[in-house]
Amino acid sequence: MRIHVRAAAATVAVLSAVALSGCTGVGAAYAVLDREAAARDEVPADLPGYAWDDVDQATARFVGEDEGTSLWLARARDDASACLLAYADEESWVLGCGGGGxxxxxxxxxxxxxxxPDGAPAPEGMTRISENVYTASGG
Structure with missing residues (x-):
């Protein structure tokens, strides 16, 4: 079971990337990433080091929870994309990135x-968790 869980956690499923507008910087697209860090923004310490290979951990900002899963947005190291960490526990998490804007x-x-991104319409049939994050689960 543990091997299956790790494989699932390591598999990042970026399900879609649909451009909404022209190229914009990540900061411009997600204002939450420009605010000062607070205590709640600290990410779980039990994630493996490889989780942060492509993500600037220091930029992570807590954006909400959904059915026991905590969510953080962060900047990718390439600074051209944003990343979302969805974390339920040390064995149930996923971290994926998409293009800024x-x-x-x-x-x-x-x-x-x-x-x-900020100001974009809500995805159809999804429930809002924060300005930038929506869930298919119904919240």
């Missing part, structure tokens, strides 16, 4: 979440 979805054992 574009809608993208991340899914795994923790659920399916769609990230939209």
């Amino acid at each position: 574009a809608l993208f979805s991340v899914g795994g054992m923790t659920g399916t979440f769609t990230v939209v």
Whole structure:
């Protein structure tokens, strides 16, 4: 069972990337990433080191919870995309990235979440968790 869980956690499912507008920087697309860090923004310490290979952990900002899964947005190390960490526990998590200024979805054992830039319309049939994150689970 543990091997299956790790494989699922390591598998990042970026389900879609649909451009909403022209190229914009990640900061411009997600204002939450420009605010000062607070205590709640600290990410779980039990994630493996490889989880942060492509993500700037220091930029992670807590954006909400859905059915026991905590959610953080962060900047990718390439600074051209944003990333979403969906974390239920040390064995049930997923971290995926998408292009800055574009809608993208991340899914795994923790659920399916769609990230939209500031001011973008809500994805049809999804429930809002924060300004930028929506869930298919119904909240």
